Amino acid sequence: MQDASQLRPLLARRAHLPGEGTTIYRAAHTTETGGVFTLDVAGDAGILSLYAPxxxxxxLALAAACGEAAGLTAVYLKRRPVEARHAxxxxxxxxxxxxxxWGEPRAEVTALEGGVPFVIRPGADLSVGLFSDARPARAYVRGAASGRVLNxxxxxxxxxxxxxxxxxEVVKNVDLSRKVLAWGRENYALSALNAPETDFLYGDVFEWLTRLHRRQEHFDLVILDPPSFARGRSGVWRSEKDYARLATLAAGVTAPGGQVLALLNHAGVQEAAFERMVEAGLHQAGRTGRLGVRLAAGEDYAGARHLKVHAWTLDKGPAGS
Structure with missing residues (x-):
């Protein structure tokens, strides 16, 4: 069990991030804690996730050690047993x-990623408002986005x-939760961005992809960031089995020469297998693509291999043909 003195070297490895405008990051990863816990920092709040009983x-002792080592106001606890998604x-x-x-309540904090503010609610749920491992992928989107984007x-x-x-110019955000879309509008407001209600599409992603295809709506960048497992109106989703189907639908709304940014958060799927799944999905849609960029989790994730990010540029043939 780590105490504050053992945690400080881990924090020192991330000490440059706040100076670069990032105050939400992984301060200690499971690869550095024997698989027992992770610590995320969001502003002056900590999120301590436990993977062992x-x-x-x-x-309490571990929460206090984390709070003291990182100079936090509060540390919130997340228990993440294997069966957590079912419980x-x-x-x-x-x-x-x-x-x-540990510490004083911080129901809501504003944390920065590359200077961009986000609303973080450390005690709200297992997901606090931003998945920090995707920081390199979000930076890629900021640098690559143009025209019409589907998120x-x-x-x-x-x-x-x-x-x-x-x-x-146009960004459409699709999610099955009105609550998180409203949260997203709060994030937009923090950056003084105004967007119409029609940019926040509530509903099942698979249904929306089908609907947009029928409307012949095309996008220059389509971002796919599905959960590894979910139940919805379209049935049970398992990323390791169903990603090709998602890629097929995405290809149907990607403009000629546009990009699909495909993310997979699953440690059990290798890079090569993920590439084959996406390629098969594109082929099913009658499209071909070139895999140009590969990304992973940020440096603060200490070499973790769970996240794969592939940017595909699709052929210039008719979208969805």
Whole structure:
């Protein structure tokens, strides 16, 4: 079990990030803690995620050590057993207590990523408002976005926000939760971006992709950031089995010469297998593509290989043909 003195060297490796305008990051990853926990910093709040069972005294001691080492105001606890995704609806307050395990309550903080502010709610749920491992992918979007962008599985619209800041003319954010889309609008407002309601599309991503294809709407960049597992109106989604189908639908709304940015958060799927899935999906749509850019989680994730990010440039044939 780490104490404050053992955590400080890990924090020192990330000390440059706030100076670069990033105050939400992974301060300690499982590869550095024996698989027991991770610590995320968001402004002056910490999010301590546990992947091994600890007794209440151990939890409190670890939260205090994290808070003291990182100079935080509060540390919130997230318990993440293997079965967490199934227990989330019946044990939500146990998995993600709304009050801090250590320190003073910080129900909401504003944290920065590359100088861009985001609303973070450390005690709200297992997901606090931004997945910091995708920071390199969001930076890529900010640099590459132009024209029309479709941001699927938008969550709090981090990719959509970066696309707008990067100069995209139109950005459509799609998610099955009205709550997170409203949260995304708060993030837009922090950057003084105005967007019409029609830029925040509520509903099933698969249904929206089909609908947009029928309308012959095409986008210069389509962002795919699905969960690894989900149940929805379209059935059960498992990224390791179903990604090709998603790529097929995405290809149907990607403009000739446009890009598909495909993200996969699944440690069990190798880079080569992911590439084959996307390529098969494009082929099913009658498209071909060139894989030009590969990204992974940021440096603060200490070499983790769970996240794969592939940017595909599609052929100049008719979209969706």
């Amino acid at each position: 600890l007794d209440p005294g151990q939890e 989330a609806n019946v044990a939500r307050e146990w998995l993600s207590p709304p009050e801090p395990a 699927t599985f938008a969550y709090t619209c981090g990719f959509g926000l970066m696309a707008r800041l990067g100069g995209a």
